[in-house]
Amino acid sequence: MRKNKLRTFLTGFSVAWGILMLIILLSSGNGLQNGMMSNFDYMATNSIELYSNRTSIPYAGYGEGRIISLSGKDMEILEEEFPNVDQVTSSAWYSSGTMTRGERFIDVVMRGVRPEHTEIFKTEIEEGRFINQEDIDRQRKVCVISQPVREVLFGNESPIGKEVIQNGVVWTVAGVYKDHTHGNQNNVFIPYTTGRVIYMQNDPWIGYIVFTLKNINTDEEMTAFEEEVLRRLSYEHNYAPNDKNAIYLYNNFNQFKGMNRIFRGLDLFIWIIGMGTLLAGIVGVSNIMLVTVRERTFEFGIRKALGARPASIIRLILIESVAITAFFGYVGLVLGVAVMEIVAHVLETTAAATADSFAVFRDPTLDLRAAVSATLVLIAAGLVAGYIPARKAARLKTIDALRHNK
DSSP, X not given: OOTTHHHHHHHHHHHHHHHHHHHHHHHXXXXXXXXXXXXXXXXXXXXXXXXXXXOOSOBTTBOTTOBOOOBHHHHHHHHHHOTTEEEEEEEEEEEEEEEEETTEEEEEEEEEEOTTHHHHTTOOEEEEOOOOHHHHHHTOOEEEEEHHHHHHHHTTSOOTTOEEEETTEEEEEEEEEOOOOSXXXXXXXXXXXXXXXXHHTTOOBOSEEEEEEOSOOSHHHHHHHHHHHHHHHHHHHTOOTTOSSSEEEEEHHHHHHHHHHHHHHHHHHXXXXXXXXXXXXXXXXXXXXXXXXXXXXXXXXXXXXXXXXXXXXXXXXXHHHHHHHHHHHHHHHHHHHHHHHHHHHHHHHHHHHOSOOOOSSOOOOOOHHHHHHHHHHHHHHHHHHHHHHHHHHHHSOHHHHHHTTO
């Protein structure tokens, strides 16, 4: 190795490059997966959303194009008639406009919700509390504002128990939540029963329904459940059971399953590319070991003539092979981890300075166990790459080894 420094370095570089590229590929795949999944962290994965629309099929004397409106009755049906339904909430955009406190103001959207909203949408309360059942029952004029709204209207002052005005209606702030939405829409949560009275003249309409599921384990069970829900709602709203346009069902669970399948395929593709890069390094080590054995065959003949055993010949080659793969593999491992830690830090700093939290690439770090395992595999492959030519050289007769290249 000391005699052939350049050759040793170039061989080791191919090994280090293979490990470096494998770590970067795997970390990038993790970063893409973490980024895409983080954009859905605010919502339960086992949830289904229901949206009302217009009918597309004439039915029972009604023409097509009739507007279907979801209501509180639909939530009661889900809770009482479907044992697989766990938690149910609704969301209705009742009013948009300016919210003021003294001379300060900000544009907001008033959204009517139920207490279950925090569980289904994983709402993080930073101060105070969320809407509770008593607010719903008593139709209280309380609201939960987002952190951006709190900063504009209250600054560093605590908003809990303070009053704000939106379109002439006075609301008491009950809590502050961390906003996970993307963009500039500032949602203010209020009891849906209060919003219905103030903004809808007690019309039971709600925007859409979201509910979580339990005890559904197969695709067949999920399909049967979806069909039963839509069939029951068609009876409730008197439209054709086969009209798929009247109420739209969006299954987040199926979407997450599809996304996970995509990422599993991506992981497999990345591993194939990464292992191919590692294989190129292993082939490089194998070639160098073949060259080394050929160059040192005469030396091996002298050693055998002086009494060296075949095991000592094999050991010489294996030490060189393992030394190259282990040292340069470790170098590639350290460089790969360092590069991705720097990238992760830059992304985290950039995200913290950006108002929009939507991410495509986030936390591109790799489990060290995978990186170390890949390095150990490379070292083991280096052992095999060195052992095959070394074993062939050790089997040569002493006289044949001495005559080599003579």
